[in-house]
Amino acid sequence: MPELPEVEIVRRALEEQVVDKTIESVDIYYPNIIRTPSDVEEFKWLIAGQTIRSIGRKGKYLLLYMDQVTLVSHLRMEGKYIFTEQNQTSFDKHIHLVFRFTDKSLLQYRDVRKFGTMDLLPQGKEQSFMPLKKLGQEPIDPDFDQQRFKNRVQSKTVPIKQILLNQEIVSGLGNIYVDETLALSKIHPLRTGNSLTDQELDQIITAMKQMLEKAIEDGGSTIRSYESFYGKGSMQDHLAVYGRTGQSCLFCGASIEKIKVGGRGTHYCPVC
DNA sequence: CACGAGTCCTGCAGGC
DNA sequence: TGCCTGCAGGACTCGT
Numbered sequence: 569m570p571e572l573p574e575v576e577i578v579r580r581a582l583e584e585q586v587v588d589k590t591i592e593s594v595d596i597y598y599p600n601i602i603r604t605p606s607d608v609e610e611f612k613w614l615i616a617g618q619t620i621r622s623i624g625r626k627g628k629y630l631l632l633y634m635d636q637v638t639l640v641s642h643l644r645m646e647g648k649y650i651f652t653e654q655n656q657t658s659f660d661k662h663i664h665l666v667f668r669f670t671d672k673s674l675l676q677y678r679d680v681r682k683f684g685t686m687d688l689l690p691q692g693k694e695q696s697f698m699p700l701k702k703l704g705q706e707p708i709d710p711d712f713d714q715q716r717f718k719n720r721v722q723s724k725t726v727p728i729k730q731i732l733l734n735q736e737i738v739s740g741l742g743n744i745y746v747d748e749t750l751a752l753s754k755i756h757p758l759r760t761g762n763s764l765t766d767q768e769l770d771q772i773i774t775a776m777k778q779m780l781e782k783a784i785e786d787g788g789s790t791i792r793s794y795e796s797f798y799g800k801g802s803m804q805d806h807l808a809v810y811g812r813t814g815q816s817c818l819f820c821g822a823s824i825e826k827i828k829v830g831g832r833g834t835h836y837c838p839v840c
Numbered sequence: 841c842a843c844g845a846g847t848c849c850t851g852c853a854g855g856c
Numbered sequence: 857t858g859c860c861t862g863c864a865g866g867a868c869t870c871g872t
Contacts, residue, residue, distance in 0.1 A: 569865065600848085628866085645849090645865055662850095681849050683866070699867075726843070735867080743865070831845080833864070 570643045572628055572706065572740030573783035578649060579625045585651040589669040590619040598664035601679065604687035611688050627703050627739030631694060638694040640687040647684030650676040706740045707776035718769045724761030730830040731761050740780060744810045747835045749775045751809040757834045809835040
């Protein structure tokens with residue numbers, strides 16, 4: 569499941585593959601992927617003729633900047649982009665959208681769970697697009713405001729696990745990297761925000777950063793069906809707790825436990 | 841305001 | 857063998 573590092577890998581791939589290409593048309597096989605505009609025909613009409621100028625990323629959102637519009641794409645669980653040079657007319661059943669470029673190359677969007685979303689907004693309007701506007705800073709942002717982060721966490725009464733998953737507090741972390749961050753910081757996922765000391769939050773900040781930077785370097789994690797453009801990342805081989813229920817902790821040897829926190833599967837070492 | 845629960849969707853695991 | 861149930865998960869909406 570793509571989190572910040574995986575989305576960053578996709579961003580880099582798209583940057584190499586589709587920048588400067590002009591969209592001739594879009595085939596849509598599953599319209600529910602498109603949220604904005606609500607009329608799919610309008611989506612097709614607005615995007616036709618647009619040239620992709622650059623690829624950005626904010627948290628787990630991909631931004632495809634074009635001449636008059638910006639496409640905001642969220643891959644959610646299993647969304648992925650597949651670029652092919654040659655023309656094609658039939659696709660596997662999980663391809664829900666195909667961008668056809670004027671040079672006959674294609675960009676296919678594949679999403680088994682159909683959870684991904686796309687919003688096409690007028691150029692510049694993506695700034696005020698709600699989910700993006702409310703997004704918290706990324707831990708790897710050089711301007712990351714540590715004090716503000718600490719204050720917001722300490723004002724909350726819910727478990728730290730849920731707080732780190734809240735994209736409005738800090739963006740880019742998903743279930744895997746939150747569990748890993750807490751394991752690395754040696755902080756129990758059920759500890760509430762207001763119970764954490766400044767020092768413990770410093771550990772969390774350091775761990776988040778380290779985690780994400782290493783994951784990007786490793787080409788992302790390949791969990792379940794997720795694969796990046798350039799094949800598989802290797803980060804999954806370095807996970808300390810995620811998906812290791814019952815296996816022994818890398819730090820102390822105790823058996824990794826799995827519980828539910830805020831409705832999410834949560835892995836941790838009961839000793840560390 | 842803050843939080844919990846329900847929703848979307850499909851492949852896969854487990855039970856019988 | 858094959859059906860049925862439940863689970864996974866990000867972010868949004870709705871209800872308390």
